[in-house]
Every structure is written in C-alpha cells, then in structure tokens.
Amino acid sequence: MKAASVQTIRRRQSHRGRLLLASLLIAVLVMMGVRVLLGQYTVTLPDFFRILAGERIPGATFIVMQDKLPRALLGAAAGLAFGMAGALFRTVLRNPLASPDVLGINAGAAAGAVASIYFLGTSGAGVAWAALVGALVAAGLIAAASTSLHAGAGASGIVGERFLLAGIGVGALGQAVVVGVMARLSTQNAQGAAVWTAGSLNSSTWDRLVLVLAVLVVAVPLAVILHRAMEPASLGKELAVGLGSRPGLIQTGTLGVGVLLAAVATASTGPLSFVALLATPIAAALHGGRISVPASGAVGALIVVSADMVGAEMFGDARLPAGVITGAIGAPVMLWLLVKQRRGAQS
Amino acid sequence: MSDLQSTPVFRTEGLSLGYGPRTAVSDVDLVINPGETTVLIGANGSGKSTLFKGLSRQLPPRSGRIQFRSQDLGQLRPKPYARQVALLPQSPVVPEGLTVAELVARGRHPHRRWWGAPSPGDDEAIARALSMVDLEQLAERPVDELSGGQRQRVWIALVLAQDTPTVLLDEPTAALDLAHQVELLDLMRSLRRPDGSRTTVVAVLHELNLAARVADRVIALKEGGVQAVGTPDEVFTEQTLWEVFDLEAEIVRDPTEGHPVVLPRGRRRAAAEPEGARTEPGESTVEVPVGMEAS
Numbered sequence: 001m002k003a004a005s006v007q008t009i010r011r012r013q014s015h016r017g018r019l020l021l022a023s024l025l026i027a028v029l030v031m032m033g034v035r036v037l038l039g040q041y042t043v044t045l046p047d048f049f050r051i052l053a054g055e056r057i058p059g060a061t062f063i064v065m066q067d068k069l070p071r072a073l074l075g076a077a078a079g080l081a082f083g084m085a086g087a088l089f090r091t092v093l094r095n096p097l098a099s100p101d102v103l104g105i106n107a108g109a110a111a112g113a114v115a116s117i118y119f120l121g122t123s124g125a126g127v128a129w130a131a132l133v134g135a136l137v138a139a140g141l142i143a144a145a146s147t148s149l150h151a152g153a154g155a156s157g158i159v160g161e162r163f164l165l166a167g168i169g170v171g172a173l174g175q176a177v178v179v180g181v182m183a184r185l186s187t188q189n190a191q192g193a194a195v196w197t198a199g200s201l202n203s204s205t206w207d208r209l210v211l212v213l214a215v216l217v218v219a220v221p222l223a224v225i226l227h228r229a230m231e232p233a234s235l236g237k238e239l240a241v242g243l244g245s246r247p248g249l250i251q252t253g254t255l256g257v258g259v260l261l262a263a264v265a266t267a268s269t270g271p272l273s274f275v276a277l278l279a280t281p282i283a284a285a286l287h288g289g290r291i292s293v294p295a296s297g298a299v300g301a302l303i304v305v306s307a308d309m310v311g312a313e314m315f316g317d318a319r320l321p322a323g324v325i326t327g328a329i330g331a332p333v334m335l336w337l338l339v340k341q342r343r344g345a346q347s
Numbered sequence: 348m349s350d351l352q353s354t355p356v357f358r359t360e361g362l363s364l365g366y367g368p369r370t371a372v373s374d375v376d377l378v379i380n381p382g383e384t385t386v387l388i389g390a391n392g393s394g395k396s397t398l399f400k401g402l403s404r405q406l407p408p409r410s411g412r413i414q415f416r417s418q419d420l421g422q423l424r425p426k427p428y429a430r431q432v433a434l435l436p437q438s439p440v441v442p443e444g445l446t447v448a449e450l451v452a453r454g455r456h457p458h459r460r461w462w463g464a465p466s467p468g469d470d471e472a473i474a475r476a477l478s479m480v481d482l483e484q485l486a487e488r489p490v491d492e493l494s495g496g497q498r499q500r501v502w503i504a505l506v507l508a509q510d511t512p513t514v515l516l517d518e519p520t521a522a523l524d525l526a527h528q529v530e531l532l533d534l535m536r537s538l539r540r541p542d543g544s545r546t547t548v549v550a551v552l553h554e555l556n557l558a559a560r561v562a563d564r565v566i567a568l569k570e571g572g573v574q575a576v577g578t579p580d581e582v583f584t585e586q587t588l589w590e591v592f593d594l595e596a597e598i599v600r601d602p603t604e605g606h607p608v609v610l611p612r613g614r615r616r617a618a619a620e621p622e623g624a625r626t627e628p629g630e631s632t633v634e635v636p637v638g639m640e641a642s
Contacts, residue, residue, distance in 0.1 A: 006473045013449065228462065231453055235439050284444060
C-alpha cells in the first residue's frame, strides 16, 4: 500500500466532514433568517438590512432589534453550546444517554435559578447568574461523588459509570429543589419561574447574548482542541498512556468544558430539555457514526431555533416555549436510544 | 552505536508494583536486551500484565526502580517516551464510527503536535503498518464491522504505525486463528528499524509452543516474582513448567526448527500420580483433558 492512497482516503474523509459542517451552518443561517423575517410579524429582507444599518422603521425596528434578532441569535448560541456539551460528554462517557441534561447539569441550573428567585428575589440577569452557579454546584457534586466512590475501586479519575449514576442522582436532587421552591413561590413569581424552568427564548436580551458569546469565544476552540486530544483517550486508558497521552487529565478537562457550555446555555435560556441529548446522535448519524463536536453544535443550534419558531408560530395563540417543543421531540428519541442501547448497538 | 547496542532497553531493580493494598509484582530484577524478542510467560495472575503496566508507566513503582536505557522511567516525558516504546494492551476500546485507516492513524499521536496537526511521516507509516498486517483491502471499512481477528490486526497496525524501536504486546495473538498467530509472531521477529537493527519486542504469550518458536529469551513469572529466565531451551523444561504452571508436560524437539515443543499431560494433582495412570481406562483417577490451556 502506498502513502498516496492513505492520503487520498484521509483527504476524502476530511472533505466529507467539512462539507457536512458547511451544510449544517448554512441550514442554521437559513433557519435564523426564517425566524427573524417570517412569522406573525413579517419583515422584508431590504427592511431588515436597513434596520441593521441603523435606519428607524416605526414598529419594525423595535420588533427586530428587541425581540426577533436577539431571540434567533441567542437560540443559535445556546443550541450550539448545548450541542457541543452533549458531544463532549458523549465522547468521555461513551454512552448515548450521558448528556448534561440527563446528568443533572441543567437541573442544577434550574434549581439555582428558582432558589435565587425565591430566597433573594432576583430577576432578569441575576437569575442567569444564579443558574450558572447552580449548574457548577451540580457538576461539583457529581465530580465529588464519583471520585470518592472511585477511590475504593482502585481506579483514578472521575470517569465511568459512577459519574453517570451520580449525575442522575444530582439531577433528581435538582428537580426536587425546583419543585419544592416552586410550591412556595407567589403566583406571579411562580409563573416566571415556570416559564424559565421549561426553557424558553422569551426573555432574550442582548445582555444575555453577550454573556453566552463571551463564553463561546473561549469554550468553542477549547472544545475542538480537547475533542482532538480525546482521540487517544477514547481507545481506553492503557493504550492512551502508551500513546503518550494523559487520559485522566484530558477527560476531566473535556467534561469541565462540557459543564461550562451546558451551564452557560442553561443560564441564558433555561434548561431546554434534550437538546444536548438529541444533537449528538443526529450529528453522528450524518457523519457516518463519528462524533463531531462542531457538527453537534450546529445541529443543536438548528434544533433550538427551529423549536422556538415552531413553538411561537405553529400553535396559534398558545405560543409554547421552545423547551416544551424540544422536550416533546426529545422524550421519544431518548426512549429510542435506550432501546437501541439495550440491543447492543452501542459498541 | 555500540552504546545503543549494549545498553539494556529496560532494567528493573527490586521492582514492586501493586494496586491499592495488594502487591502484584514484588522484588523483580530483570533486563530486556535491545534487538531481542523477549516473551513473558506465567499463569493467570502471575503479574505479567502488571509488569507491563510498570514498563508502560501506568503504575508507578511501589519500591525499586525501572530504567529505560539507563534513565529513570519517572523522569521521561510521556510523548517522547511514546515515540520510543509502544504498548498494545489486552483490551483496547473501539471508538464509535471509525474506519480502519482512521483508527490506525491514532497510532501517530506521539509524533504529532499538541493540537493534533498531522506529522509528515503519517501517511507513509500508516500505509506500511496496514500492509504489514495485510489490511489494505479493509482500510476504509468501519472497525465495528470487522471480525475479532481482523480487529486484533487493526490494533497491531496501530502499534506498528507508532513506529517505535521497542514494542510491548500483551497477548497479541488473542482472537487470532493459528495461521494468523504464526504470521504475527514471525512479523514481530522480523521487524526492523530504519537503521537495520531489530525492533525490541516484549510480549506476553499464553501459547507456549509459539513462545518457544519466536522467543530469544523467555521470562517465566510466578506469583509476582521471576521464576526462570533464559533461552527457550533453558526455560521450557519439565521441571520449570511444573514449577511455573503446576503443569505436567513432556518436552520434545521440533523436528524441523529445533525449538522445544511442550506436550501438556495434565495439571498437577495434590499428590503426584504414578506414570501411565492417565492412559489406562477404568482406573479410578480423574480424566484430565490433554491440551488444556497452560493458563
């Protein structure tokens, strides 16, 4: 066999990957365009560009700049973060059900948010910060539980089935806090908290968008590099060490960036259920079974923007929050993944 | 040149290794010479894999030390070390959705920069590794779809693509049929570095007759210590096999190649049986299946 033919194979495969990513990004842009321009308040394309250029068109300027545009951008950014977080978790934990929304990161964020509404009376951006703290506390609890449990088994690191079990436990704890606090909230606060815990883009503001984008600027390149660095680690600890990698360190770092992405996304939109869980298998199916962090992110963005569009426009006056739509699609898909896993489709 | 030729690749002194409270290898002194094929044998749980974990830096020595070419193992950085020594563990994990070529390419990791940019020799090393284990036709197939034996050859190709002067192989012939076992071991023996010197191979093998065929030196482990070291002729004796494996065996000589051949006669009983008891039907002794795995 010649080196040239290996090169041909390699180029063909990376070309496919780039093509997929490019098509997904175009799909996200198209969907965002649909979200901004169409729907109950339609804006023409020339008007949209005139608004962007700073021209004031009565009514339209306000709706585009204060609602539709930040909504589409925040949806895409949060979806990207959820999708990438899901891919990072999946790469480390090697389980299609091991996504941050199943493992209590989102539940922890929700618990932090409602607790701050109740105990501190926060609102607006304060809630987002409280959610961020809640998600990080949840991640810390999971890490602490899985490492201490691990020490007895003689293995090191925070990776493995213990992490999954601890995550599910912390998720249940977070849900309990949410339900407990919600029962005590005043009617008015409870309604706000309920919308938030369902996950929606209704309170998309430029402030929140800036927060998410600031994290994404750091986390996206880090996620891509870590995913690359996970390549030896995904062959098992022993072979990874033989290849000169430090699997424990890299797996912990990868989960850490995954937690950060999920936490920030949840803080800005609420726990949009199942986006992280859904994005990775869909992207993998499009990419010949390989897990791709950027492709998962793009699929996540596509899911959130589409779910927001569907929820806001397709049910007449009901205007369902995006989290309800992703949950409705996600639950059956999760069942399907469970069935597939039990049949041993997972290697 | 003469330095590299004469310095042992590995030298351990009073080495003890263990997990948690358990000590699995204790007080082992051994030397692995460059350019030789060294085979580790021993019963299950005798410490072969643990010793490999020590040599591949997965377990720090509990006491004693391991030197790699006169340098303390703990002082070496992971990636430069991985360019010197490759390891094939017993049960590596197949990641989802990868093709054969992509998986073998991961053996190039120690030659790449930290962000993973391909290194210049990648394609050539991958191509050579694929042809050595006869996998060119399967290069674009997903690894999930391969048979156990084909997968094992993919892992070997990955280690070959790592392109190191020393390779550690933990049961490399598992899941291979006999013809592929022989082919693989011959391949291991014939591996050459670019300068023409032989690749240093250290392998754990359970198949004693194949071990006798390929080994320059055999190290027999028992209960975490070295029981016997030497050429196959020196180690494969009825006495040593009895001590190492509790195995009753006859040793004959291969008529063509001259190496010793082990004919297993049974597992050691509590009390030694009289010669010939086994072949007489109707005796009250328990029948012992011939050809039982030495492990």
